[in-house]
Amino acid sequence: MNLKQLSQLLGLSQTTVSRALNGYPEVNAETRRRVLEAVRETGYRPNRAAQRLATGRAGSIGLVMPTADGIYSDVHFGEFLAGLGDEAVKHDFHFVINPSHPDDEAATCRKLVASGNVDAIFLAYMREKDPRIPMLKSLKTPFVVHGRTIGVPTDYPFLDIDNTGAFYDAARLLAQLGHRHFALINGPDHLAFAMRRKKGAKRALAEHGLTLPEECIYHARMTDEQGFQAMERFLRLDTPPTAILCSSTVLALGAVRAINQAGLKLGQDISLIAHDDVLPMLRPENFSVPLTTTRSSLRAAGQRIAQRLIAGILNLEVLPQQELWKTDLIVRASTGPAPAGKPA
Structure with missing residues (x-):
């Protein structure tokens, strides 16, 4: 279908259809909606070279x-x-x-x-x-x-x-549950979101008279394997943490695997909160023990x-x-x- 045929189908001039497709403000919202709906139904595709010449836009x-x-x-x-x-x-x-x-x-x-x-x-x-x-x-x-x-x-x-607020809320919940020994499995330390999440967790713990020691902070790429390695390291500490914060459900997947292999029960021996980016293949409610999460898609x-x-x-x-x-x-x-x- 070409532009002429599309305009005839809609009962509009070719100029109006072209202007609707190219975002001109003088075309009203209802006309633009009709044009875009017809484009989807008919499979019409404008000539992008001509469109670029006409509008100066690359699309x-x-x-x-x-x-x-x-x-x-x-x-x-x-x-x-x-x-x-x-x-x-x-x-x-x-x-x-x-x-x-x-x-x-x-x-x-x-x-x-x-x-x-x-x-x-x-x-x-x-x-x-x-x-x-x-x-x-x-x-x-x-x-x-x-x-x-x-x-x-x-x-x-x-x-x-609000990464700071998210991990403030998560750490505060765990402190209110009586936990005193915390660990953070975070994203790479040079990325701003990871800096803010660590800041939020530390702020909440400080309000409860607690700290997050450097040996209980792990920065890495957010993969299953890194989560597993971090959790294994924490469990070898003289005083292992009972509360874990994870920057991703992907990291949590590895952390939970390490917890299970150590014979510990999630939610009883150790508590964990992860950030949930709403990944369709890794839903926190489908873990063997459903995960508490901070969530944003x-x-x-x-x-x-x-x-x-x-x-x-x-x-x-x-x-x-x-x-x-x-x-x-x-x-x-x-x-x-x-x-x-x-x-x-």
Whole structure:
């Protein structure tokens, strides 16, 4: 089907259909909805070269994917991309994915923007004083950050979850249950979300006169194997922790395996709370002992970031530039009172 046939089907002029597809603000919302619905039903695809000439837009969102020896695929990032895709497909937007060594990401972002192949870009894996932020602020291409950096003014568009609040709530619950010996299995220590989660846990413990010793903090890639290794190490301590905080249900999967192999009972001998990104293949309620979690959907975050970027590109609506989502604390069987007889 071509543009002429689509316009005849809808009883609209070719100009109106084209303007609806290209996000012109003078096309009302109902007409745009009719056009997009017809596009989905008929499978119509505009000539992208002609569309770019007419609008000056590429119809693409750019992202830089870190890759190097020792960096493995990340199920969390995949779920986030699925959310981006859910929204992008509604508006016939594409992704331009540029691989980069982690040390070169700022330069790669600049090159991607300079190529003219993207209308907007999003950033992830935020670090302390992240150099990509000032670089992108100096350019004209719209961007949204998933997360927030640390140590610089928060004067850029972002969507983040309250990582500090999430792990404050989790640690406070365990302290209220009488636990006195804690451990944290966290993400890589150079990433901002991991810094904030450690900060939240320490703040809650300090309010109860407790500490989180360095030997009870483990930073690593968020994989099953790293969770297992961390938990094994903690169980070998002279005073093993009875309360564990995990930055992911993937880490928790390995931690629970180590707990089971040690002959301990989750929720009785040891309590555990994990952060749940709502990964469809790893639901906390399906663990042998259902996990207590802090919860916020990565897929929903991806959808929202794509919605914000595309709305800005197509002038569809004005959306918030900065969003900090609260997490839900879901209590299940993996948390219980501190076991009797443990040393204070």
